[in-house]
Amino acid sequence: MKEKDHHNIYNTIFHWYNFRLKLVMEGLIIGIITGFLVVAYRFLLEKSSTFTPLFYLWQRKNPSFIPLWFLLLIVIGYLVGLIVKKEPMISGSGIPQVKGVLLGHLEMNWWKVILGKFIGGVLSIGSGLSLGREGPSVQLGAAVGQGFSRLLRRVKIEEKYLLTAGASAGLAAAFNAPLAGAIFALEEIHKNFSPLVLLSALSASLAADFVSKEFFGLKPVFSFHQLAALPLDYYFYLVILGIILGLLGTLFNIFLFESQALYAKQKWLPIQARPIIALLAAGVLGFFLPEVLGGGNNLIVSLTQGKFVLGMLLVFLVVKFLFTMLSYGSGAPGGIFLPLLVIGALAGDIYGNFLFVFLHFPAEYINNFIVLAMAGYFTAIVKAPITGAILITEMTGSFSHLLSLSMVSIVAYLITDILGSQPVYDGLLTKILAGRGFNKFSSASRAKTILEIAVCVGTFLDGKMIKEVSWPAHCLLVGIKRGEVEIIPNGKSIIQGGDYLIVLVDEKLSIPIRESLLKLAGTCLIKG
Secondary structure (H helix, E strand, O other), X not given: OHHHHHHOHHHHHHHHHHOHXXXXXXXXXXXXXXXXXXXXHHHHHHHHHXXXXXXXXXXXXXXXXXXXXXXXXXXXXXXXXXXXXXXHHHOOOOHHHHHHHHHOOOOOOHHHHHHHHHHHHHHHHHOOOOOEOHHHHHHHHHHHHHHHHHHOOOOHHHHHHHHHHHHHHHHHHHHOXXXXXXXXXXXXXXXXXXXXXXXXXXXXXXXXXXXXXXXXXXXXXXXXXXXXXXXXXXXXXXXXXXXXXXXXXXXXXXXXXXXXXXXXXXXXXXHHHHHHHHHHHHHHHHHHOHHHOOOOHHHHHHHHOOOOOHHHHHHHHHHHHHHHHHHHHOOOOOEXXXXXXXXXXXXXXXXXHHHHHHHXXXXXXXXXXXXXXXXXXXXXXXXXXXXXXXXXXXXXXXXXXXXXXXXXXXXXXXXXXXXXXXXXXXXXXXXXHHHOOOOOOXXXXXXXXXXXXXXXXXXXXXXXXXXXXXXXXXXXEEEEEEOOEEXXXXXXXXXOOOOEXXXXXXXXXXXXXXXXXXXXXXXXXXXX
């Protein structure tokens, strides 16, 4: 009876029009909780990144301990593998899993994810795997949002906003980047600029960033001192850089998917043993090339100081790329944000040094290419150019490069589009669903939920009267939001580009109905 009262049509609609005032307060609470959780996670990883290189130096002086270290790596790898096998939702980045939960394709047990992701991530990244903290931070935040919703018995539609708020807060705390956290929720996770998503995500991101800065200070993650803006005369070089990054980004996605497939083909290698392979590789690299271990933020700082010659940069690029593939393909908990930023920075540094050596390009602008390549490479792989531009701007603390940064990102995006490269997180989610034999829901239920669909300009719905549209079955258009005005629709109401359609649907049918509505609202018409 409680379930019926909680999800019936009247209460669903009533809740929709009255719960928005709660989103800011709930977002702040989730942001604070997520901030403390991610700060603890980030603190342990940063301490390990400082300790690990020193430990390898100590082992060189005390070689008798080397066999014990590799034995320990095997034990850690097996333990991580067992955790992943026990809770598959913590495997890899975590961002595709969050998207799957929001779409209704996947189920997540919030407290198991928090425990597994936190412990597994610290063991994996702390031991040297080329993985980042941002994906796990996003999933940790999303799990906090889901736990908040479940404990306080929020309705399903509200839970999605709270889950998104937590995910945004996780990214904000991981990189001291609150705006990027909010925009990431809009551009990548939801793929529409919903005011309600922005409201909850931004409040959570700001709260998490406040907590993070209390512990780590106000300075950005990467401090690029005295970085002059690139003169307009050199913008031609940015087009070439964007093309290179687009090609490299496409290559990254191909190798990433193939690395997972390669592990899966090894039938002799059980899931719980896969991280052992990557950790043994980390053990070897720790003695010969320790710079490529972990996420790699220290390596980016070293690049800005011009410590490496061109040949060494090429070695770093190749080894970091391959080691990232080996690490992520193993299924160990960890993201690709930071490693791909490092690879992008290396590519930009190599490009700048090449121009300096062979074309006598001014040396003071080499570091510019490091910053620009990080944004362009991120865009080429994730295909979220706005998030990439804002993220790098916040991480570097420099707002004087938005024009050049955006130009590189757009060119890189166009190249990947031409090559048909899909966004990496969409591809990873597709692989997860395929591995689970995903089937769409085919039956309705008493539980109801609200979908908010953005109508793009020039699409099929733009300019149509409601009665002229063949709407999907089992859905009801209950409202149209036009700016700050909310319209109660009737058959003669005309839909306009920029509107948000408020649609009541059966919860179990929300996925196929959402896909059908997005085709109507997001498919442009070519008028002859």
